[in-house]
């Protein structure tokens with residue numbers, strides 16, 4: 001405590017003030033509250049934020065500071081970030097990884113999250129921090145199975161078989177050794193003492209929530225009742241474990257909603273009824289789910305808009321039934337004509353963002369259980385390095401992880417029309433914050 005108090009005095013006044021000012025985000029029935037009043041998150045997905053915070057050649061702290069200033073100026077008050085990555089031979093995973101092997105962690109990379117949290121506190125911004133990944137782009141659960149089953153880590157960019165990937169990856173939930181190492185990592189991160197501020201993560205208001213994983217799924221389209229039961233239990237047990245380590249912060253699943261629940265609404269609600277899960281999450285991906293093709297927008301836009309609005313509304317209704325807040329923590333659309341080129345327009349993207357924001361702000365204004373959004377994803381000053389738009393180690397990191405073309409969904413710092421939409425929506429939600 002003495003060290004922490006000393007470090008607090010060592011911080012610039014604005015940082016110390018921000019820490020004092022930034023109360024923990026809590027849940028009051030179907031809303032977030034912070035500092036005694038209703039709180040909405042206007043957030044960005046920034047999976048690589050801790051990578052930028054690392055010292056040395058992997059990080060880019062000058063860029064991180066610039067990105068956070070740009071996001072803050074756009075009204076963004078929350079970022080959703082990856083905490084850890086697992087070393088793997090899968091081609092489409094980020095390198096380097098924070099975890100070389102079970103129990104072998106790169107302290108320099110982990111200090112990147114320390115730096116990010118310190119910079120967020122200075123700006124009174126918060127972070128949702130996910131502790132694993134159902135997908136391969138950071139190693140994730142399939143890499144845990146490589147460690148503890150000896151099976152090959154499956155890269156769907158190579159196998160082209162997502163159904164097989166999902167059916168096999170869910171073995172993670174039932175592998176005792178994988179779960180033990182996963183909890184070692186959870187404990188290491190949640191109980192970490194920030195090397196920049198001297199503050200325990202568990203006592204830091206810059207953390208908003210711990211998240212079990214990015215997009216955990218119960219299985220594939222043929223998920224069995226037994227797999228669903230394993231998934232519900234894994235969520236409840238893991239969330240309970242995190243709350244046991246940290247009494248201050250919220251815990252969420254990272255679920256996509258129906259798309260990540262085998263299209264089973266009862267499963268989605270059941271997975272989030274646990275007292276250890278504080279709020280619901282859902283993600284909206286019209287292009288990934290085949291609802292729209294940006295090369296034939298005229299033919300597919302109306303259908304995609306109708307399905308998107310339905311997806312938004314049905315999940316807000318699920319939150320009302322469960323009686324907890326819900327955050328749309330991922331949504332995105334590619335650039336015009338499915339281009340990855342930063343010079344391509346964002347007409348379709350802006351129409352989509354506008355339609356999403358209309359549903360969210362309209363129903364939030366009515367007091368419905370909406371706690372905010374995180375768009376996917378902030379590319380900022382990052383720029384694609386290769387003519388084929390694929391990421392190679394050492395290239396800029398941006399909103400699109402390595403398994404996708406660099407420029408697919410990233411919102412860059414030059415995308416003024418999209419940033420203006422985000423800023424306007426952030427202001428609308430801010431206007432709803434009251435005692």
Ligand SMILES: O=C1NC[C@H](CO)[C@@H](O)[C@@H]1O
Nearest residue numbers: 135214215288330401404
């Ligand atoms: O979590 C995710 N959801 C969708 C993103 C864009 O396809 C993807 O990059 C990421 O794995």
